[in-house]
Amino acid sequence: QSALTQPPSVSGSPGQSVTISCTGTSSDVGGYNRVSWYQQFPGTAPKLIIYEVTNRPSGVPDRFSGSKSGNTASLTISGLQAEDEAVYYCSSYRSYSTYVSGTGTMVTVL
Amino acid sequence: ELQLVESGGGLVQPGGSLRLSCAASGFSFTTSWMRWVRQAPGKGLEWVANIKGDGSERNYLGSVEGRFTISRNNAENSLYLHMNSLRADDTAVYYCAKELSYSADLWGQGTLVTVSS
Numbered sequence: 001q002s003a004l005t006q007p008p009s010v011s012g013s014p015g016q017s018v019t020i021s022c023t024g025t026s027s028d029v030g031g032y033n034r035v036s037w038y039q040q041f042p043g044t045a046p047k048l049i050i051y052e053v054t055n056r057p058s059g060v061p062d063r064f065s066g067s068k069s070g071n072t073a074s075l076t077i078s079g080l081q082a083e084d085e086a087v088y089y090c091s092s093y094r095s096y097s098t099y100v101s102g103t104g105t106m107v108t109v110l
Numbered sequence: 111e112l113q114l115v116e117s118g119g120g121l122v123q124p125g126g127s128l129r130l131s132c133a134a135s136g137f138s139f140t141t142s143w144m145r146w147v148r149q150a151p152g153k154g155l156e157w158v159a160n161i162k163g164d165g166s167e168r169n170y171l172g173s174v175e176g177r178f179t180i181s182r183n184n185a186e187n188s189l190y191l192h193m194n195s196l197r198a199d200d201t202a203v204y205y206c207a208k209e210l211s212y213s214a215d216l217w218g219q220g221t222l223v224t225v226s227s
Contacts, residue, residue: 038214051213
């Protein structure tokens, strides 16, 4: 089962914007508006920050936003803060009622 | 308080079996889809299985189908993962999670399963 493709790392200075891509196929990212994004700090459980491509759960800052075009979904962090330094994973519903995750992206705040 | 607490992890030999448990509280467990997600050491997240609130539908990752069984006891607000014929590549932290609109919005702290001789 092939994982969704994410860049291994992205970085930015405080206040800048960074965007993480998540590339799949027409059987997952491109075929459904069921992409979610998770933030994970070392040694802790993941936290949901975006679901159904663009929706933010209650309590998630609005500097986190999601979008999708074709087979690629994206997570943008605007106004980057030091506390945003973490690993981010995308995930998508895939045909036959399964799910596939991305390879993960380390966000570094310079 | 919204909470998921996993238990049952440990060291098991290849070919062995293990049952993971997840105790839920603070939300309507009976109406919630639930899932198991695992993370091998230093690796990414991998969805393992999920189950509908009434237990009538279950779905599995291809590599665990036939070896793992997801189940639930709604009277006890508990989720389970029965794992048989364990292999070294099943070694991971296993998380239980509550589903929300095709995502996982509440996670437990995880339980480590190590498959090794």
